[in-house]
Amino acid sequence: MRGAGALLAAALLWSSPPAPAHHAPNSYLRLDFRADSVLARMMIPRSELAFAMGDAPTEAALPGYLLKHIAAATPHGAAWAVKVSSVHATNYLEQPYFTAELELLPPLGASPRNFTLTADAVTHEVRNHVVVVVVEHDAADAAPSSRAHVLGALQYPARSLVIDRRRPSPAL
Amino acid sequence: MKATLTLGCLLLAAPLGAMAATAADCASAGGGEIKPVLAAVSALHDVLTPPQRALMERPLTRESAIQWSNLPVALVPRAGLRLGDLDPKQDAAAQKVFAAALSACGLKLLEEVRTADDFLKPLDKDSIGWDGGNYYLSVLGQPSPRTPWMLQVGGHHIAYNLVFNGQQAGATPMFFGTEPLRFEYQGVTHEPMDAQGSAMRKLAAAIAVHEKAKLSGTFTDVVKGVQMKRVPGARFPGGGTDIGFPLTYPNGTEDRGILYPALDAEQRALVRAALRSYASLPGSAISRPLISAYESDAALRDTYVGYSGATTLDARGSYVRIDGQRIWMEFVVQPAVANPAEIHYHALWRDKLADYGGEVGH
Numbered sequence: 001m002r003g004a005g006a007l008l009a010a011a012l013l014w015s016s017p018p019a020p021a022h023h024a025p026n027s028y029l030r031l032d033f034r035a036d037s038v039l040a041r042m043m044i045p046r047s048e049l050a051f052a053m054g055d056a057p058t059e060a061a062l063p064g065y066l067l068k069h070i071a072a073a074t075p076h077g078a079a080w081a082v083k084v085s086s087v088h089a090t091n092y093l094e095q096p097y098f099t100a101e102l103e104l105l106p107p108l109g110a111s112p113r114n115f116t117l118t119a120d121a122v123t124h125e126v127r128n129h130v131v132v133v134v135v136e137h138d139a140a141d142a143a144p145s146s147r148a149h150v151l152g153a154l155q156y157p158a159r160s161l162v163i164d165r166r167r168p169s170p171a172l
Numbered sequence: 173m174k175a176t177l178t179l180g181c182l183l184l185a186a187p188l189g190a191m192a193a194t195a196a197d198c199a200s201a202g203g204g205e206i207k208p209v210l211a212a213v214s215a216l217h218d219v220l221t222p223p224q225r226a227l228m229e230r231p232l233t234r235e236s237a238i239q240w241s242n243l244p245v246a247l248v249p250r251a252g253l254r255l256g257d258l259d260p261k262q263d264a265a266a267q268k269v270f271a272a273a274l275s276a277c278g279l280k281l282l283e284e285v286r287t288a289d290d291f292l293k294p295l296d297k298d299s300i301g302w303d304g305g306n307y308y309l310s311v312l313g314q315p316s317p318r319t320p321w322m323l324q325v326g327g328h329h330i331a332y333n334l335v336f337n338g339q340q341a342g343a344t345p346m347f348f349g350t351e352p353l354r355f356e357y358q359g360v361t362h363e364p365m366d367a368q369g370s371a372m373r374k375l376a377a378a379i380a381v382h383e384k385a386k387l388s389g390t391f392t393d394v395v396k397g398v399q400m401k402r403v404p405g406a407r408f409p410g411g412g413t414d415i416g417f418p419l420t421y422p423n424g425t426e427d428r429g430i431l432y433p434a435l436d437a438e439q440r441a442l443v444r445a446a447l448r449s450y451a452s453l454p455g456s457a458i459s460r461p462l463i464s465a466y467e468s469d470a471a472l473r474d475t476y477v478g479y480s481g482a483t484t485l486d487a488r489g490s491y492v493r494i495d496g497q498r499i500w501m502e503f504v505v506q507p508a509v510a511n512p513a514e515i516h517y518h519a520l521w522r523d524k525l526a527d528y529g530g531e532v533g534h
Contacts, residue, residue, distance in 0.1 A: 023243055023412075024393035024506070026400050051390040051489075127389040128504075130399060153399065153416075156389065 015100075024048065028146065029119055033138040033165060036112055038104040041136070042070065044121060046089075046096040052125040057098065059153050062087045066100055069121035074110045081105040093095045113140070113165040120159040130155045138165065182409055188358045198275035204328050204455020205272075206317055206336055212272040212314045212390035213323070217267040220253070224262075228253040232313030232322055234532040238414035240324065240331035242347050242518060245301035248398075250326060251317035255286075256305020261461050264469040266309055273334055278453035281348060282307075284364035285329045288447040295510045302328065302510075320531045338529020341461040343412060343454040344522050347397065350510050351516035365517050369454065369485060372492040372503040375442045376483035378435075385430040394502040396421070409474040413422045421500060421524055428495050429478020432515055443477055445496055450501050450521045463525070466499045475499065488515060 025045035032039040049057045053065060063084035072080035085101040107111045122129045131154040152161045217225060230236045230251060232441075241248040258266060286304035298304040307327030313322050318337055325332040329349040335342025350364040368525055379385040396419055401409040422428050432443060443469060451463045465471060475496035481489040482505075490505040500522040508514035527533075 004378075023247075023400065048392060051392065055467075125390050127391050128393040128395045128397070132400070155395075 020085075024126075025093065025097075026127055026129065027122055027148060027149055028120075028134060029131055030136040031116075031163075032136050033113060033140060035139055037106070038072070038115075040070070040102040040118075041102055042066065042098075042100045042102060042119070042121070043090075043092060044098050044100070045092075046098060048122045048126050048129050049098065052122045056139045058085045059098070060090060062100060068101065069119065069124070070102060071118040072104045072106070072115045074107060074115060074143065078107045079109065080110075080115060086133070111166060114163065116160050116162050119154060119161045123156045123159060124153055127156050135165075138163070147161055150156055186328050187207060187334055190455065193370070197450040198277035198456075203272075204274070204457040204459070206457070208272040209323070209336065209455075210315055210317060212269040213311060216269055219262050219265050222255075224253055227251075228309060228311055230310050230312050232531060233416070234528075236310070236312050237317040237322060237324070237333065237528045237532045238503070240333060240345065240347065240414060240418055241412045242327045242331070242349060242394075243316065243398070243412050244328045244495065245306045246299055247301070247363075250306075250308040250414070252308035252310035252324065252326075254302065254305065255309060255327075269309065269323070270325065271326065273455055273458075275455055275459065277449075278455070281364055282325065282330055283330070284362045285348060285350055286327070287362055288350050288352060288364055289328055290354065291357050291526075292510050293476060293485075294388070295385045306530055312335065318414060318520060320529060322529070322531070328496070329464075332454075333528060334458060335529025335531055336533045339525075340523070340526030340530040342523075342526050342529025342531070343451070343456055343458050343462060344527045345417075345512070346450070346453065346521040347394075349516060350452075351510060352514060358502045365519065367450045367518060368446075368503065368519055370441070371446040373483070373485045375439075375446045375477065376485065376490075376492045378439045378442050379430055379477055380477060380483045385478050387429060387480045387491070387493065388427050388487055389480065391504050392479050392489060394504050394508060396500060396502065396520050397518070397520055412453060417527065419522070422495065424430040428476040429493065432472045432475040432496075440472075443472075443475070443494065444482070446492075447499060450519065462526070465493070469498050471499070485517075486515065499522050500524060500528075 006043060027045065028043040030041040046057055061118055067082060071082060083103045085103055087098060087100045090099045106115065117133065121132055121133050133151045133153065134148050135148050135151055136148045152164065154161060198474045228485040235403050238252050255266060256262065268281060273281065286307055289302045290307065291445065292302035305323065307330065310324040311321065313321035314325060320338045321336055323334045331345065331347040333345055354361065354368060391523050398508055399416045432440060435443065440493065447466055451459050452468065475494065478493050480491040481487060485505050492503045494501040499513035505515050506516050507516060508516045
């Protein structure tokens, strides 16, 4: 009984193709721990970014915007240098995303494995949005795993995550 | 099934828009009393095959309990007994479980939301699982008149988590949504969330006269819903269930909306009507103590109501929230998925004290 007769009604009502996914998309901040820096690959859904930026986001506008919303600092509060290496449009789960690559450089003498990461490019505005912080690779892992894992998640009002990987990574 | 549809039709015989749920409106179906619910579960057990029983009966653990979602089943597979796989006799027995545990409103919502998924089924070109048959029933723990156990019913747009004999009366987390908002199916007009939409719309419009009621930020979904936490790489991300439980909630007095005592009598009545439109979905034996707790003077003194976006709730990002000592109810307007030009609703009811009856995770 279920489903019968729905086709005609639906076809009459709607002609747009269906979207494949069904959730407000999250951001992903994928970290690659290197010997003296951290490479951060930020994946931000365009739809949610538009709410946060208050305008249609563009590749050209994104580097400057991200530098205001992504930061790292030593445990004592000294700021790391942050550089946006690239920004490009992409798709994830068939939704439009931007992927930005950022290099995070600690001050001279500071550990690149112990810092406070701040990321609120969307979450400062979109209350349900979550930034999933992921370790994608760590050069210090004795036995690197191909399986990335989640370090934490940021949702308003949380905007910062303390990261301390000075000890060897646990087995993944 | 037939009985449920008949009930839905009877309720729909009332003029649409005049169906604001109250406890009295909802009291005509199941009472949520332990004895009839147990009898119905036992009768269902008797007509299932051993493999079906194994699917339905799961342990009452945090891992089992948090397996609900607001995503279609192809994105977040559900555990339990798939209702679409039941034969007519088994389906009738399952309907008696729902009828015993839920109020008339809760039963109607379940049936109409499943019908909405049936309506969407022809549009499911990517096989994400829109199908009224893709709803599941689980019994977590050993059904008992004394010890805790849980009835979990869910699929794409319903998550009922009813705990019996728990430390707390347990009806939460409860998620429900609908797409489309209103549709005709087999000659009957359905508007599954008319009661909740109407109640929240009236509430938003009434409190909007207070500047403090406006919440900052943008809402593109419920705030305390399921979480997608796994890493990119797969076609779909993992998670999508209540993996964040137990949750933290806003505290303090800022940006939570306006306090109930600051409202006038008419506005206060709209707050109570809105919270009852959610809290009356379980049978009254379950909902009565919860409504009583939420509407106590002490609780209402510390209850905030806030909104964002359009108070008419006809635009993406429109949002209403009731946030008290225990109560957490959200209503959000999202773009529709089948037709992005349309909108659809998501609603969430959580209890800061009594999610899962206080039986897991605290």
